[in-house]
Amino acid sequence: MVRGISLFYKANSSFFRRVTLITSILSLVFISLFWLVILVAEDQMEVISLDHWLDAEARMFERDYQLQGTAADLPNHYEFDSYWSEEPMPLWLREYTTPGYYEHHLGPEDKHFLVRQHPSGKGLFYVVFKDNADDYLDEYESKLHLFTLLFGFAIMLFTVCYGVYMVRQMAVPLRNVVSKIKQMSPEQPSFVVEARFEELRTIEQALFDSKKHIAAFFQREQEFSRFAAHEIRTPLMVLQGSSELLQTILAEEPRCQKALLRIERACQDIALLTDTFLLLGKETIDAHHYQQLDLETVLREQLPLAQRAAISDTASWTIQVHQNIQLWAPQSFVRVVLINLLKNAFIHGNGELLVELNESQLRVSNHSSKERDSQGYGYGLVIVERICSRMGWQLDIQHQSVDFCVQISFSPEPKDTV
Template sequence: MAPIHMSLRRYILAALLVLATLVISLLSVLWTNSFFTGLDDMMRGTMLNMAQAHHPQPGHPIQAHNFVVASQWQDLPEPIRAAFTRQEIETNTLHKLVTRDNMLTRPSEARFVMFFATPDGQSGFVAHHFIAPKTSPKAWFQGPEMLGILFALGTLALFATILVMLMRTVTRPVAELHAWAAELDHHSLDDPPPVFRYHELTTLAELIQQSLQQVKQSLDREQAFVSYASHELRTPIAVIRSSVELLQRLDSAQCKKSDKALKRIDHASQAMVALTETLLWLSRKGQPLRDLKTVKLAELVESLMQDLTYLKQGKHIDIQLETDDYCCELPHSGATIVIGNLLRNAIQHTHQGAISIHQTQHILEIENYEYIGSEPPAEHSALHNTAGYGLGLDLAQKLCDELGWQLSIRHDAHRFCVTLVLSPQY
C-alpha cells in the first residue's frame, strides 16, 4: 500500500482544529450543565426555605409566592400529582418535569416537587408549578442551550482565525527556506545563507549549505581525480604507442613471433586512448566529444570481438553474429567504449551457453544465454542484477545518457539481453 503524502501545515492545522472542537464542545456542555445545576440548586434552596417558614396542617396546604407547602401528598395540586408519583419522590431531593417544544426553545411549563424532612421532625411536601407567561416569544438565541452552542461556535471561529494567522506566520519563513534551498546551485552555494525570523530555520539553512558544500567538494575531488588521472595516462600511452610503431618498423623476420603480441598491445593502447579521451570528456560537462568519424558498425563489432577472444579461453560458448553494412557518423571513442563493454560483459558472464549479436542499421542487440543445467560461478550468475554485472555496464549507461543513446536491459535467471539504439545525427 502506497504511503499517503500530505502537507505538514494542513496536518497540524486539522489536528489542532479537531482538538479545539472537542475541547470547546466539552466545555460548552459542561457550562450548560453547570448553569442548569445552579438553577436547580437555587430552586431546591428556595423550596427548603419555604418549607421551613410554613407549617401546614393536613388538608390545609399553604400557598406562598407560587409555592405550595403541604403536609401530605393528597394536598398537592393536581398538575403536580399527575406529573409525579409518591413512590419516586426521595427525601430532600428535587424532582422536576420541564415541558418545551424542542431542546433549543425556552420551557413553556415546569413542575417541581420535593419531600422535605427537617432535624426537628417536621416533614411534608413543597411544590412549584411554573407556566410561561403569554407574552411575545423571546429570540431563538436567548435560550441557555442555544447560547452555549453559539458560544462554542464563536470560540471555535476565533481559535481557527488565530490558528490560521499563526500558521501563516510560522510557515512563511519555512516557505522562504524552501525557495532558498531550491535556488541553490554551484554559483550561489558559497554565499552566506539568509537569516530567517526563527533561529532554528537559520541553523537548518546552515546545515543544508554545509551538507551541499561537502557533496560539491567530494564531486570536485572526484572530477579532478578523473581529469588528472586521464592527463597523466596520456604520457605512458604515448610511450606505448610510439614503441609499438617503432617495433613494427623493424625487420619483419625478427618480429614474426611477436607480431600477435604487438597487435594486442596496439589494440589495447588504442582502447586506452579512447578511454582516457572519453573520461576527460565526461569530466568536462557541456563540451562536445570531438572525435566524430564515419563508423561501419559491422567492422567495429567484429574488431572488438577479435580483441576479446582471449576471454573465451576455457569456456564453451556458441557465438552467432549477424550484421549489415550500415555506416553512420558517431563519436568513435564513445561507440568503442560502449559496444566494447557490452560485448566484454556478455563474454565474461557466459561460461557454458550462447551469445547472439544482431546489428540492424543503428540498433545493436546483444543476448547471452547460459544453458540450463550449467552452474556458473555465483559471482557471474545472471541471477544477479545489473548493478553486479560489471562496472563497464555502468560506464556504458552513463555514456549513453550523455550522448543521447538508448540502452535497455532485460534479464532473467539464465538470459541477459541489452539493446543499444545509437543516434547517428549526434
C-alpha cells in the same frame, strides 16, 4: 494504529496547512467542550435555583404552621400548587412517596416540585410549580446562549488567528532553510548561515558545510577530467606513434612485431577507457560525441577481438540477425559494452556463443563453465550497468546453473544530451 497514522499524514503534505488544520480542529474541540460545560452548568444552575425557591417556600410554610397551625398561609398560590397526601391530589403525584426534589414530565410540561413531611407529622406535603411558573429563567438562558455563542466564536477566531501566526513564525524560517537547499548545487551562489533558532542554525550550517564539500568534489572531478584529457592522452599518442615507428623499423623481427601489436592494442584499450570514463563523468554529453552506428557492423568487428580472450581454442560464435539495430550513441560506449560482454562470455563460457539482434534488443547467451565473476574482464559488468543506466538502456542479466544470458533493450532516444 500505524495504518491510521499513515492515512492521516499523507506524503508531501504542507507543514503550514497541516498545523493550521490541527489548530483549527483543536479550537473546535475546545469550543465544543466549552459549550458543553456551559449547557451542563446552565442546567444545574436552573435546578439549583428552582430547588432553592421550593425549599424556601416550604420552610416558610413549616415555620408559619408551627405558629398558626392550620390557619397558616400556604406557599405563594400565584406560583405554586400545594397538596397534602391526606387530601385529594393529582394521581401522578401519588407515585412520589419519598421526600426530595423531583422533575416530572407531564405532557409538554416539566413539573418541578418538592416532597417533604407535613408539619403536622401526618402524611406528605407537596409544593408544585404552576404551569410555566418555573420558566422564569428562559430569558436569562437565551441571553446566556447568545453570549456563549459569541464568546465561543471569538475564542475560536482568536485561537485560529494565533495558530496561523505561530505557524507562520515557524514556517518562515523553515522556508528559508528550503531556499538554501535549492542553492546546494555547485553552480548556485553561496549563502550565509542566518537562522535565529539554534536547531535551524545547525541545519543551515550542515547545509553550508555540505555545499563546500560538494563544490570541492566537483572541482576535483573537473580538474581530473582536464588532467585526464591532456596528461593521459598525450602519453598515449606518444606510445602509439612510437609503436608504429618501431613496427616500421623492426618489420623483419616477428617476435618484436608481436610485442608491438600487444602494445598498440593496450594503447587502444586505454584510450577507449579514457574516453568512456570521461563521458561517464560528465553531467551532460555533448551532441558531437554521438554517432549513427550500425550495431551488426560493430558487433562483427568486436567478436574476433573478444575471441582472443577465450580459454578454449575451440570457442566459436553464431550471430542471428532478425532485425538490425541502428544506434545513436557515443561509439566508445557501444564498443565498451560489446567487448566487455563478449569477452566475459568467451572467458567464462563453454561451447558456442550465441548473439542475437532482434528489433531493439541485443541478446548474448552461452553455457557457463564456472561461477560468474561480478567484475568481469577489463571494464566489468559494473561499467556496463553504468553505461546502460546513463543511456537509458535496460540491462537484464540471467545466470542459472549452467546458462548465462545478458539482454540489453536499447531506447530510441538518448538521454542527457546538449
